[in-house]
Amino acid sequence: MPDALVEFQHLSHAFRPGRHIVIKALRDVSFSIQKGEIFGLVGESGCGKSTLARCLMNIYQPSSGRILYKGVDLCDGKARRQHRRMLQRERQLIFQDSASSLNPRMRVERIVTEPLVIQRIAPPRGSLRAEAEHQLRSVGLDASCLNKTPVELSGSQRQRVSIARALILEPELIVADEPIASLDVSIQAQIVTLFKHLQLAHGFTFLFIAHDLSMVRYLCDRTGVMRGGRLVELAPTRELFSNPLHPYTQALLSAIPFPDPLRERARPAFSAPPPEPAREGALVEVTPDHFVLQSPSCT
Amino acid sequence: MTDQDRFAVVGILNEEPAPPPRRRPSRAPVLSALLLALIVLGCCFGGLMTAKDPAYMDLANTNLPPGGEFPFGTDTMGRDIFSMIWSGGRVSLFIGFASTLVSTLIAVAFGSLSGMAPGWLDALLMRLTEILLSVPNLLIVVFLQSLLGTPSPAGIALVIGVTSWTSMAKVIRTEVRQLRNSDYVVAARCMGGGFFHILRLHLAPNFVSSIMFMVVMNIRGAIVAESTLSFMGIGLPLDTISWGSMLSLSEKALMTQSWWVLLIPGLFLVATLLCMTNLGNALRKRVNQRHSNL
Numbered sequence: 347m348p349d350a351l352v353e354f355q356h357l358s359h360a361f362r363p364g365r366h367i368v369i370k371a372l373r374d375v376s377f378s379i380q381k382g383e384i385f386g387l388v389g390e391s392g393c394g395k396s397t398l399a400r401c402l403m404n405i406y407q408p409s410s411g412r413i414l415y416k417g418v419d420l421c422d423g424k425a426r427r428q429h430r431r432m433l434q435r436e437r438q439l440i441f442q443d444s445a446s447s448l449n450p451r452m453r454v455e456r457i458v459t460e461p462l463v464i465q466r467i468a469p470p471r472g473s474l475r476a477e478a479e480h481q482l483r484s485v486g487l488d489a490s491c492l493n494k495t496p497v498e499l500s501g502s503q504r505q506r507v508s509i510a511r512a513l514i515l516e517p518e519l520i521v522a523d524e525p526i527a528s529l530d531v532s533i534q535a536q537i538v539t540l541f542k543h544l545q546l547a548h549g550f551t552f553l554f555i556a557h558d559l560s561m562v563r564y565l566c567d568r569t570g571v572m573r574g575g576r577l578v579e580l581a582p583t584r585e586l587f588s589n590p591l592h593p594y595t596q597a598l599l600s601a602i603p604f605p606d607p608l609r610e611r612a613r614p615a616f617s618a619p620p621p622e623p624a625r626e627g628a629l630v631e632v633t634p635d636h637f638v639l640q641s642p643s644c645t
Numbered sequence: 646m647t648d649q650d651r652f653a654v655v656g657i658l659n660e661e662p663a664p665p666p667r668r669r670p671s672r673a674p675v676l677s678a679l680l681l682a683l684i685v686l687g688c689c690f691g692g693l694m695t696a697k698d699p700a701y702m703d704l705a706n707t708n709l710p711p712g713g714e715f716p717f718g719t720d721t722m723g724r725d726i727f728s729m730i731w732s733g734g735r736v737s738l739f740i741g742f743a744s745t746l747v748s749t750l751i752a753v754a755f756g757s758l759s760g761m762a763p764g765w766l767d768a769l770l771m772r773l774t775e776i777l778l779s780v781p782n783l784l785i786v787v788f789l790q791s792l793l794g795t796p797s798p799a800g801i802a803l804v805i806g807v808t809s810w811t812s813m814a815k816v817i818r819t820e821v822r823q824l825r826n827s828d829y830v831v832a833a834r835c836m837g838g839g840f841f842h843i844l845r846l847h848l849a850p851n852f853v854s855s856i857m858f859m860v861v862m863n864i865r866g867a868i869v870a871e872s873t874l875s876f877m878g879i880g881l882p883l884d885t886i887s888w889g890s891m892l893s894l895s896e897k898a899l900m901t902q903s904w905w906v907l908l909i910p911g912l913f914l915v916a917t918l919l920c921m922t923n924l925g926n927a928l929r930k931r932v933n934q935r936h937s938n939l
């Protein structure tokens with residue numbers, strides 16, 4: 347691995363909502379994200395994508411395993427406190443639900459500039475307002491939004507405000523948890539183009555979590571497929587789409603809709619393969635950089 | 646190519662001027678607010694209306710009924726009740742506001758700390774407030790009084806404030822528990838926002854409306870508490886004039902059938918309390934309405 351920005355090592359996380367209930371949201375996930383790449387993470391609802399993102403942002407403390415960010419172990423409280431400011435500035439999260447990630451009582455200007463205020467960074471463009479306006483422009487909003495509250499914005503405008511807030515510190519790693527799921531198609535394309543543009547211009551690294559496979563195909567350099575808390579396949583995006591090996595990935599890819607109703611109608615309905623057996627499997631490198639989860643018995 | 650032409654601004658409608666909406670007749674308690682303002686102003690500037698010293702005992706004019714030189718009459722010691730009302734009101738209102746300030750500060754600090762704290766600390770802090778809540782208030786007050794020595798208005802305010810924050814703290818803690826899981830608080834924490842930043846920007850604006858009612862009721866409660874304590878003789882000494890200590894004289898006054906000594910401070914006290922109750926209820930209604938509008 348030449349230049350890994352983030353490394354997940356045997357990461358597991360279990361929720362314990364009740365005394366005798368355990369939900370294993372992540373099971374032994376290991377992979378790394380290279381510096382400057384856009385890493386796509388796809389998988390069905392409830393497979394643990396958000397949990398992974400939240401572990402990476404230190405919102406959840408994983409039950410076992412390690413996450414290394416630039417060699418700093420994020421699960422180790424002491425190391426984390428030592429690099430607190432660096433971590434707070436360099437990692438930013440874009441939430442899945444834009445309505446609840448913005449304080450309904452704050453105006454857009456203050457929402458967007460909140461990271462600057464918290465980190466006590468002098469705004470590079472003179473005033474906080476100018477800075478907010480610049481960031482809004484870069485996500486396709488104009489200054490008329492500055493004085494509005496989130497309630498007065500549409501869903502896609504809210505999501506763009508939260509993207510602007512994540513971008514204002516010019517972070518190194520942006521964890522985007524389904525940032526475009528609530529946007530209409532033209533805006534989706536814009537936001538995705540924006541991400542690509544930002545990545546080319548500034549070399550940001552993205553962890554891009556999505557449902558929409560066509561966007562992942564367009565945007566991401568490498569893609570991981572998750573199912574039931576496990577990473578089942580990991581490959582460069584082009585390779586994954588042209589040569590899916592895991593049955594679940596194959597089913598997922600076959601479910602991408604065609605823009606042709608006749609072909610669409612003739613297609614068999616989506617049927618996910620039976621879930622993985624509970625036994626532990628291991629990611630096996632089938633061809634260079636192409637990993638597939640295989641249970642020990644299959645090999 | 647700049648960002649601007651790459652990303653067209655879409656999805657923004659222009660704002661058009663609209664005629665101002667017709668005003669519904671407001672149900673604001675105008676009368677209560679006016680009366681309260683009058684009483685507060687009178688207490689603040691009452692000294693200008695009368696040249697008499699409220700503490701001066703004019704032994705030639707004891708127990709005079711209202712009228713003439715003494716608009717509200719004089720008490721058994723010959724003090725002018727008109728000037729006593731204003732200077733006594735100042736003390737009573739001061740105790741009301743100061744003790745509420747104390748109790749609100751404690752409640753906000755304690756409630757939000759407990760709300761943001763991890764489970765075990767939260768449980769510990771809440772058990773503590775419950776213990777405080779279950780000890781009779783009067784007991785704590787008497788105990789603190791004895792620690793502080795001779796009672797003064799500031800001392801009484803502190804004692805009442807320190808004993809009346811628990812229920813407000815519980816409300817705040819419940820609100821904070823809900824708010825702290827909302828994504829914007831999580832986001833602020835990820836960005837490195839400290840406890841006070843989150844409290845000021847994200848928590849306080851969201852719970853302030855739900856404790857407004859309790860704050861007003863707290864002022865009211867503190868004034869009542871002061872009167873009760875003074876009436877029972879464990880509050881302010883007789884030579885510190887407040888509405889409460891004036892009422893404590895009434896027992897003696899009733900024997901001489903001078904009803905005004907009891908009635909006039911009582912009237913002012915009850916009017917003030919009623920106005921505050923009214924205001925508090927109006928506040929609560931407004932908050933509830935806003936919640937149901939959401």
Ligand SMILES: Nc1ncnc2c1ncn2[C@@H]1O[C@H](COP(=O)(O)OP(=O)(O)OP(=O)(O)O)[C@@H](O)[C@H]1O
Binds near residue numbers: 361369371394442
């Ligand atoms: N706070 C929580 N307490 C208990 N269980 C949880 C909690 N958060 C998530 N889970 C469970 O963990 C599993 C993974 O949740 P997660 O939110 O990571 O899914 P996801 O992949 O993000 O799904 P989606 O695509 O719908 O956002 C789910 O089965 C969910 O029920």
Ligand SMILES: [Mg+2]
Binds near residue numbers: 395396397442
């Ligand atoms: Mg999710």
